[in-house]
Amino acid sequence: MRVGLFVTCLVDLLRPRIGFAALRLLEAAGCEVVVPESQTCCGQPAWNSGDRRAARLLAEKAIAEFEGCDYLVAPSGSCAGMIRAHYPELFADDPAWHERAAALGSRTYELSDFLVAVAKLDKVPGDFTGTVTYHDSCSGLRELGVKAQPRALLAKLPGVTLTEMDGAEECCGFGGAFAVKFGDISARLAEKKCENVRASGADAVVLGDLGCMLSIEGKLRRLGDEKTRVLHIAEILAGEP
Amino acid sequence: MHFKARASAAAADKALQAKLATAKGLFVEGRRRAVAEIDLEATREASKAIRNRCIANLDLWLERFEEEATRRGGQVLWARDGAEICRLVVDIARRHGVRKAIKSKSMLSEEAGLNAALEAAGVQPVETDLGEYILQINGNESPSHIIAPAIHKTKEEVAELFERVHGKPRKTDIGEMTREAREMLRAHFLSADMGISGGNFLVAETGSVALVTNEGNGRMVTTLPKVHVVITGVEKVIPTLEDLATLMRILPRSATGQTISNYFSVLTGVKRPEDTDGPEHLYFILVDNGRVDLVGSGFQDMLRCIRCAACMNHCPVYQTIGGHAYGWVYPGPMGAVLTPLFVGLENAIDLPHAATLCNQCGVVCPVKIPLPDLMRKLREQQVERGLRPWGERAALTFWAWLARHPALYGLAAKLGVRYLSWLAGGEDRIRILGIAPAWTDGRDFPAPEGRTFRELYSEKHR
Structure with missing residues (x-):
């Protein structure tokens, strides 16, 4: 099957290794992976800022880039949620585009969801050893139902013990532009999340979204925690290249 | 309204x-236990359907309500806004020579500034x-939660307030404090000429008001x-x-995590000759x-709201800043939607x-209001x-x-990433980010790896 990897703008800018880890995992699952080089952003920042027009233009671009693939997979619940749950809303008044948006939406998956539900990945190459706790990102969990999938994949790593933290489903405070519009509220939410991460005693917090990663890692370090690692699910599953 | 300033102060408090965490424990855990007793999704769907059915024919159900309530001796009055509420209540008070009015919780009276x-x-x-009483004797402070108005106060703060206002020795036990408040209120209950309440639901087929307390x-x-x-919003009417x-x-269950509230009253009509109690005169405002205006608009879903407060009880932002920061009667997610709709987009x-x-x-949300979607729609507007x-x-446009x-x-990405790397200065984090200082005021910004995915990918696949 032909899978289009939607790298996401934050992975492109800040953590390319997560993009390559996702690529390796998809290939390990036997997918033919294409990475359209003209891809940029799914348009969520515009959508959440109330700029429907700009969001729609970026959605059209992404749809054109990916609709030739059997599936679109993103290492982010937030971007995959934007495409699956919100693209069709953007074209409510345009039947032709709406159909294309809905068609792509129904074939769009968050990475761990795809690896479990569609690709049925059996063996994962990673070799992390230690205790981890999983942070459920809001969009992945509540828009796409990503909850058991990453945990099922982590269970395939023999050296990993999963320990659940309190409030795993609570927001890390990122919220896109919220993080800078209301920096102090955002940082307080991140602090509560970090307290829960640390109380779990895990060596690493694993998550599926770059936004959460920036918020949690940034706060852990500011709090003086140099020890707790913050890993994307793709990184821990794929291991070192 | 200066939400940002209030929210910043609250975020540091x-x-x-x-205090909010204690309430969260109570309400969130309570709800979790209580909703496990029912088929939650089916009940949410049914509740949503009931509320939608009323709102789709709001005028018809209100007429039916008026007819039934009038038949049972009630009088139905209509108020366009808060000022009209006040005028109507004052007129009623004058007509009956009222000097003291006792109130149970009514958010509409907060909207109107009725007191x-x-x-x-x-x-x-x-x-x-009790919560509203605490706030009233504390200089008419405003509520910070729609069902737990004094949630922002500790037991100690209330003990100090009671000592000061009641002039009695300070109590430390909640039971004793409540008893003291009851004693203070008893005289008022017995001497009042008028009672003012809100209404959780209006039942059209019987002309009744339902109260959950x-x-x-x-x-x-x-x-x-x-x-x-009775003062309540027109949207509170339900058919049967x-x-x-249902x-x-x-x-x-959604509100306080109770299977049923301690008291649940369905009040119908005025006192009949055979009744031992009840009001001689009953008014519905x-x-x-x-x-x-919300009927038929993109925000019609909001009219389903049954004011349970589950949205704020579960909201991470509300849990951090409390209700006062929101600036008007309704806090939390439902307030973030209702306040701009009621007071004007430009005022909130x-x-x-x-x-x-x-x-x-x-x-x-027990009636499945898509609150984030409505907030996003307000952003669009x-x-x-x-x-x-x-x-x-x-x-954003650029x-x-x-x-x-x-x-x-x-x-641009290539240059941006190099700029961020330069800011990090060889460290794995950026401590001060000039383009987004609000981020680095409260936490570090993880440094980029150094090159973009696209650069690396195109090199590999050249």
Whole structure:
């Protein structure tokens, strides 16, 4: 099957290794992976800022880039949620585009969801050893139902013990532009999340979204925690290249 | 309204957050246990359907309500806004020579600023809900939560307030404090000429008002005085008692985590000759105050709200800043939607943005109101009406243009990443980010790896 990897703008800018880890995992699952080089952003920042027009233009671009693939997979619940749950809303008044948006939406998956539900990945190459706790990102969990999938994949790593933290489903405070519009509220939410991460005693917090990663890692370090690692699910599953 | 300033102060107030955390434990855990007793999804769907059915034919159900309530001796009055509520209540008070009015919880009276209007007309309003009473004797402080109005106060703060206002020795035990408040209120219950209550639901087929309370004060307010005035929003009408039964399966569970509230009253008509108690005069003031405009608008879903407060109880932002920061009667996610709709988009510019859109509120809402979607719609309206700051609009427009030009975007990303790497200065984090200082005021910004995915990918695949 032909899978289009939607790298996401934050992975492109800040953590390319997560993009390559996702690529390796998809290939390990036997997918033919294409990475359209003209891809940029799914348009969520515009959508959440109330700029429907700009969001729609970026959605059209992404749809054109990916609709030739059997599936679109993103290492982010937030971007995959934007495409699956919100693209069709953007074209409510345009039947032709709406159909294309809905068609792509129904074939769009968050990475761990795809690896479990569609690709049925059996063996994962990673070799992390230690205790981890999983942070459920809001969009992945509540828009796409990503909850058991990453945990099922982590269970395939023999050296990993999963320990659940309190409030795993609570927001890390990122919220896109919220993080800078209301920096102090955002940082307080991140602090509560970090307290829960640390109380779990895990060596690493694993998550599926770059936004959460920036918020949690940034706060852990500011709090003086140099020890707790913050890993994307793709990184821990794929291991070192 | 200066939401940002209030929210910043509240975000730094760890004492406030500790109080909110206690309430969160109570309400969130309570709800979790209580909803496990029912088929939650089916009950949410049924409740949503009932509320939609009323709103689709709001005028017809209101007429039916008026007919049935009138037939049973009630009088139905209509108020366009808060000022009309005040005028109607003051008129009723004058007609019956009322000097003291006892009140059970009514958010509509908060919308109207009714207590001030009553005082100005020479009528003493006395709040009898314990939380509301605490706030009233503390200089008419405003509620910070729709069902737990004094949630922002500790037991110690209340003990100190009671000692000061009641002039009695300080109590430390909550039971004793409550008893003291009851003793203070008893005289008011017995001497009041008018009772004012809200209404959780209006039942059209019987012309009844349903009240969900926990303290018993609602019963006193609605049955002891000779005049009872119900003030509630027009959207609170539901067709039948059967519908009421369905909604009552989910309201107390969503609100306080109770299977059923301590008191649940369905009040119908005036006192009949064979009745031992009940009001001789019963008035319903049914209020628009912005609600009717929502019918048929993109925000009609909001009219389903049954004021359970589950959205704020589960909201990470509310848990951090409390209710006062929201600036008006309704806090939390439902307030972030209702306040701009009721007071004007331009008067509550920050509220629709004061959310991470985590959708915790949407998944707990008993009537399935898509609160994050409604906040996003309000953001859209702000953009359409040119209410967003110029700089924000320009930045977004430029970014969206750039993102549609992949070659230029790639170049900008490459340069941007190098700039961020330079800021990190060899460390794995950026401590001060000039372009987004609000981020690094409270936490570090992880440094980029150094090159973009696209650069690395195209090198590999050249």
